[in-house]
Amino acid sequence: DKRAVDNSNIIATNNDACQCKLYAIERGYWNDPYLKILAGSIQQERRTPEISLGYYVRVHGVRYLIEKFIKLTNNDCQIINLGCGFDTTVFYLLDNENLRFKHFVDIDFEEITELKSNKIHRLPSLRNKLPMDNKSLKIPCGFHSSLYTILPADLRNTTQLDNQLKLLATNSIIDFTKPTLFLSECVLIYMSNEHSLNLLKYLSQTFSQCCLFLNFEQINMNDRFGEIMFENLKQRSCHLIGMESCQSLNSQCERYKNTNYTSSFCLTLNEYYKKYLNINEKRRIERIDGGLDEKELLEQLFEHYCFSWAYRDENNLGLNKITF
Numbered sequence: 001d002k003r004a005v006d007n008s009n010i011i012a013t014n015n016d017a018c019q020c021k022l023y024a025i026e027r028g029y030w031n032d033p034y035l036k037i038l039a040g041s042i043q044q045e046r047r048t049p050e051i052s053l054g055y056y057v058r059v060h061g062v063r064y065l066i067e068k069f070i071k072l073t074n075n076d077c078q079i080i081n082l083g084c085g086f087d088t089t090v091f092y093l094l095d096n097e098n099l100r101f102k103h104f105v106d107i108d109f110e111e112i113t114e115l116k117s118n119k120i121h122r123l124p125s126l127r128n129k130l131p132m133d134n135k136s137l138k139i140p141c142g143f144h145s146s147l148y149t150i151l152p153a154d155l156r157n158t159t160q161l162d163n164q165l166k167l168l169a170t171n172s173i174i175d176f177t178k179p180t181l182f183l184s185e186c187v188l189i190y191m192s193n194e195h196s197l198n199l200l201k202y203l204s205q206t207f208s209q210c211c212l213f214l215n216f217e218q219i220n221m222n223d224r225f226g227e228i229m230f231e232n233l234k235q236r237s238c239h240l241i242g243m244e245s246c247q248s249l250n251s252q253c254e255r256y257k258n259t260n261y262t263s264s265f266c267l268t269l270n271e272y273y274k275k276y277l278n279i280n281e282k283r284r285i286e287r288i289d290g291g292l293d294e295k296e297l298l299e300q301l302f303e304h305y306c307f308s309w310a311y312r313d314e315n316n317l318g319l320n321k322i323t324f
């Protein structure tokens, strides 16, 4: 079945993200005791400092904006992590008593959600973090507790996604009118532009009062360096079918404008790194692997990733304040 083969290539990208993150965590770029528990131990493959710095910035930037969102909503919010893989954000938040939320939902293909759910069920170090829900909702290939649900869905199929989210809404687990943050880290790039647009539109229509979509992904893939990145990914049989749609900062913002978001922003990792990252933190992480010989490679790499976000804020909660 061609479709299954295609999906398995996309699913394998989670393994790659986990391995790079585990490597950087072991080197001390940031702290995350949970990824190792979820994703197993690391393969002994050395990563360049540029790659580890890239992952650091990705995790750091996304967490920074999540925290701003939670604070702005006074903890009265939902977070939905699209194409979550083995991402551990929910455990990071649960460990931080200033960062509460009403519900956190992880979504991915069922091959991933089943593995993630089984691990959480089996491992007390994860399971004990999660207060159980007396509603005891059973989700096939997924997981449910009072603060956290794992849902299997193909994000290209908004009917399936809608059914899954309605299951939560009718059980009062999520609320379509509550402030909701959508996360997508290196996910849309694996979909066609049409599928991304459908997904973005479905979410802004369904959570129409107050939602923020936060995206991190590859960009500027049409120059020489981008072509090399693309070839590298292809060798690992990942086809970046969304690539043609996100070639520039502009096309990122266009995508939101065409799907009912009222404001949108986009910046490259270079811009973030140079303008917004704390100088002491920058010094610390640049020293971990003995310093960078020259910055050119880092700058080239960082020109090919971006943060972008967009929102609808019908109740004037102040989502315009969510920025670096």
Ligand code: SAM
Pocket: 010, 011, 012, 013, 014, 017, 018, 082, 083, 084, 085, 086, 087, 107, 108, 109, 112, 153, 154, 155, 156, 184, 185, 186, 187, 190, 191
């Ligand atoms: N977001 C996680 C992170 O940053 O660590 C995982 C990133 S990994 C590169 C991409 C993830 O998106 C994979 O887990 C993959 O299965 C998921 N994904 C891609 N397309 C998807 C789709 N159509 N439906 C559900 N999940 C999808």
